[in-house]
Amino acid sequence: MLRAMQVFVRVVELGSLSAVARERHTTQPTVSKLVAALEDRLGVRLLERSTTHVVPTEQGRRFHERARRMLEDFDTAVADARGLTETPAGLLRVTEPVSLGVLRLNRLVQEFMRDHPDLEVELILNDRVVDLVEERMDVAIRIGAQLPPNMVARKIAVSPRRLVAAPSYLDTHPAIRRPEDVPAHNYLRFAWASDVVELHGPGGARTTPSLSGRYRINNSMAIRESLLMGTGIGLAPGWLVQDLVDAGQLAVVLPQWQAPPHEAFVLYPSRRHQPARVREFVRFIGERLAEQPGFAVPG
Structure with a gap:
């Protein structure tokens, strides 16, 4: 049997x-x-x-x-x-958003595999909300508030969101000195995101400038590339662009103003007895993701 x-x-x-x-x-x-x-x-x-x-x-x-x-x-x-409870082994199935997986998590997963030679990992990059039980996933890393029901969810990192643009764009367009200057610029946004963003500034100030642009994209990596090309300005999380800002390829616009941060969660089915591979990966990613460029430990 x-x-x-x-x-x-x-x-x-x-x-x-x-x-x-x-x-x-x-x-x-x-x-x-x-x-x-x-x-x-x-x-x-x-x-x-x-x-x-x-x-x-x-x-x-x-x-x-x-x-x-x-x-x-x-x-x-x-x-x-056999005394092997604490030895991660077997197949671990992990799902993550596409851009986050490519930019930040792929390296971490491979680092985890190097530390655990008896482990196999199947990494599924998918931007839709996945039913972990239905699709036989052990762990999910998700960004934002849309979390699958009936799952254990732990917030493990936050990523600030700021307006950024390429120096080539800023050098050839009117200066942006305050939030009221932003609507005059070409704004790159995620395809189904709102044209209005909420920005928080000094002393608790808030503003919601209406933004307009000719180009909408449904992939964060394409937004990243378009910003680099000097197509316009965009509100981007640190995990997507911090390396480019550090290298001077993108500049932060209105550095004292930012939108509510992205929140990163690790999710897994609520089970009494988790395999060691799941327990250890949840611990590992909970410690290491906040150390990646553009992320910080949740407050």
């Missing part, structure tokens, strides 16, 4: 009987027989099979999630009996 559950879980995760057969150094008929025996034991059909792939039925999807948790608990119990 245990072996059949292990095989079934991997079939769902890989989406292929033959892939599991190759992974386990066995044959596809053997894998198929194990899954069929499990279905007979439970009295339900767990998989829909075609000539190219397999997908779980509704019963299979629900059983997969419970079986996966049972197997993780079993692995934890075995590791505890």
Whole structure:
């Protein structure tokens, strides 16, 4: 029964009987027989099979999630009996926003892997809000207030947001000395963000200048590149542009004014017994992300 559950879980995760057969150094008929025996034991059909792939039925999807948790608990119990509870091992699946992953987190994940040679990591870069349980993710790093429900969420870093522009743009356009000067400039913004931003200044001052621009983009890396090209000004978080500001390639506009900061969270399913790989990664990323350019420890 245990072996059949292990095989079934991997079939769902890989989406292929033959892939599991190759992974386990066995044959596809053997894998198929194990899954069929499990279905007979439970009295339900767990998989829909075609000539190219397999997908779980509704019963299979629900059983997969419970079986996966049972197997993780079993692995934890075995590791505890062997004195290996604190040794991260196995497959860790992490999801992160695309631009943040490329610029800041990819290096951290690989650093974490170097420290834990028994670990495999699958890093999924995705800007949409992911259901960790539904998509079998162990950990998510997210920016902002849109957080999946029923997850443990820990704020691990903040990133200030300021107006920035390339020196080439500032040298060829009217000076920006106060927030009221901003609406006259070409503003680069995220495609579905508001045309109005809230800026906080000295002595608790606040203003909400209306911004206008001819170019809207749905990717932060493209905004970063456009700012570098001198296309206009933009309100950017430190994690996206701090290295360019430090190098003099971008300049902060109205340095005494900034928008509410980006907040970074680490999320994971609420489980009583987390595998060591998840516990250790949550601890690691909670310490290291705030050290990256453009981030700070939450206040």
